[in-house]
Amino acid sequence: xxxxxxxxxxxxxxxxxxxxxxxxxxxSRSPDSISDSLAWVRTHDSGKFLESxxxxxxxxxxxxxxxxxxxFEGVSELAATEIEDExxxxxxxxxxxxxxxxxxxxxxxxxxxxxxxxxYSNAAKKLIEAYRTVNERAFLYLEGQLPRPDDMKPEAYxxxxxxxxxxxxxxxxxxxxxxxxxxxxxxxxxxxxxRRLRASEFHELRExxxxxxxxxxxxxxxxxxxxxxxxxxxxxxxARHAEPEEYPQLMRANLKEWAGNHLPKSSPAPxxxxxxxxxxxxxxxxxxxxxxxxxxxxxxELYGLTSSWSATRRREVIEIILGPRSKRDExxxxxxxxxxxxxxxxxxGAYRDLHRHRRCQxxxxxxxxxxxxxxxxxxxxxxAEDVYREVLRExxxxxxxxxxxxxxxxxxxxxxxxxxxxxDFAELEYISRLRSGVKGHFSxxxxxxxxxxxxxxxxPILGQLVDATPPWIEDPxxx
Numbered sequence: 061x062x063x064x065x066x067x068x069x070x071x072x073x074x075x076x077x078x079x080x081x082x083x084x085x086x087x088s089r090s091p092d093s094i095s096d097s098l099a100w101v102r103t104h105d106s107g108k109f110l111e112s113x114x115x116x117x118x119x120x121x122x123x124x125x126x127x128x129x130x131x132f133e134g135v136s137e138l139a140a141t142e143i144e145d146e147x148x149x150x151x152x153x154x155x156x157x158x159x160x161x162x163x164x165x166x167x168x169x170x171x172x173x174x175x176x177x178x179x180y181s182n183a184a185k186k187l188i189e190a191y192r193t194v195n196e197r198a199f200l201y202l203e204g205q206l207p208r209p210d211d212m213k214p215e216a217y218x219x220x221x222x223x224x225x226x227x228x229x230x231x232x233x234x235x236x237x238x239x240x241x242x243x244x245x246x247x248x249x250x251x252x253x254x255r256r257l258r259a260s261e262f263h264e265l266r267e268x269x270x271x272x273x274x275x276x277x278x279x280x281x282x283x284x285x286x287x288x289x290x291x292x293x294x295x296x297x298x299a300r301h302a303e304p305e306e307y308p309q310l311m312r313a314n315l316k317e318w319a320g321n322h323l324p325k326s327s328p329a330p331x332x333x334x335x336x337x338x339x340x341x342x343x344x345x346x347x348x349x350x351x352x353x354x355x356x357x358x359x360x361e362l363y364g365l366t367s368s369w370s371a372t373r374r375r376e377v378i379e380i381i382l383g384p385r386s387k388r389d390e391x392x393x394x395x396x397x398x399x400x401x402x403x404x405x406x407x408x409g410a411y412r413d414l415h416r417h418r419r420c421q422x423x424x425x426x427x428x429x430x431x432x433x434x435x436x437x438x439x440x441x442x443x444a445e446d447v448y449r450e451v452l453r454e455x456x457x458x459x460x461x462x463x464x465x466x467x468x469x470x471x472x473x474x475x476x477x478x479x480x481x482x483x484d485f486a487e488l489e490y491i492s493r494l495r496s497g498v499k500g501h502f503s504x505x506x507x508x509x510x511x512x513x514x515x516x517x518x519x520p521i522l523g524q525l526v527d528a529t530p531p532w533i534e535d536p537x538x539x
Contacts, residue, residue, distance in 0.1 A: 063430035077190035081126030082106035107297040123248035138235040151243030154374040156230040162192040166236035167467035183458035194444045195229035210307040236469035247417035310384040316354040334510030349394040359403045398482035407434040409473035410503040421482040427468040429477040496528040498535040
């Protein structure tokens with residue numbers, strides 16, 4: 061009789077993230093089987109191991125071996141966007157394309173007190189009322205224009221029409237509207253996230269970062285059934301070390317001051333929804349990307365400036381960035397180059413959808429209404445354009461009377477801002493093909509189609525390889 065074959069694939073049951081990281085780290089550093097490594101971990105302190113090898117000796121890959129699930133409930137959409145701003149991140153947020161937010165009460169920015177809080181509340185309430193009106197009128201219009209096919213069930217038809225109506229109404233959701241986010245991340249990513257949030261310019265995010273660290277030090281709040289890991293702290297060692305990340309804030313403040321003192325007066329230029337630059341001067345690209353986030357200038361203008369700079373001027377900017385950096389701080393994302401740099405002047409709603417593409421290097425300027433608002437063409441046809449424009453005028457007036465950064469919570473999803481996405485051709489092709497499909501929101505469909513058109517102008521061969529769907533091809537009942 062042949063000997064029974066040794067099992068080559070073994071699954072591990074649920075366990076606290078730090079113990080899982082310890083077990084897999086030990087497994088990689090010894091000849092023992094995984095079962096023996098788990099037995100070892102049961103009798104040894106994973107916290108002491110992580111203290112030594114992860115936090116003291118810098119073996120960062122160890123923390124990639126332990127993963128945990130965290131949910132954020134009742135946070136603002138603005139906070140959700142910042143929470144999700146990690147490249148090695150997996151998660152989902154409530155969709156503004158499929159859920160009705162008309163009964164939601166916007167999150168009050170902690171920075172505000174009376175009378176600013178009243179200004180915010182009154183304007184946000186008007187946005188929600190207008191959101192409800194636009195949604196109702198868009199639904200009735202679409203229902204009249206798109207009869208139900210015989211082969212489509214009434215429930216599916218109503219869901220599709222409702223989703224298309226939400227696509228229009230969501231432009232009036234304030235950035236402070238509450239949402240929920242579920243994420244699964246490694247200990248390493250979670251530590252970076254906590255440190256980043258605790259140093260945020262937004263008070264809400266600093267509170268969330270603090271609460272996240274505190275939650276990791278305790279038992280899990282929710283479990284499914286009876287699990288051994290439910291009786292142990294989630295990630296107590298991580299919680300002790302996730303201090304606010306000071307370097308990015310210092311870097312940003314220093315660079316903003318330098319830009320205010322040294323950059324020449326900006327020349328007004330036409331705003332392009334999609335603008336593609338293929339930088340060939342990598343140092344100029346780094347400098348332009350650094351300056352993009354602390355100014356209100358376009359990347360094209362900044363790249364033109366930095367391309368003409370002397371080596372001395374370029375070195376000056378880079379030294380400002382690296383001055384406050386400690387040995388533990390990574391180089392900023394701005395130092396990562398890519399062959400294609402897209403600047404999008406798009407509404408916040410479209411950005412929330414495109415923000416999910418984490419293989420890009422993404423940067424943003426301050427959320428603003430200075431670049432105007434997106435106005436969906438369907439508003440005029442469904443009789444809601446007057447309601448839409450009137451509430452935006454009222455929001456404009458309210459925003460002017462609110463301090464920064466709290467004023468950004470009142471900006472509706474329609475508000476346009478500048479965003480920078482750096483990517484290679486494979487990601488460009490993927491985004492343009494995926495996001496231009498007929499199931500997508502019309503706002504980012506136009507962006508995705510614009511990406512293909514922009515590439516065809518500078519590289520026709522690769523541009524023709526992008527199988528994007530033109531925005532005029534529609535199938536409104538397909539989701």
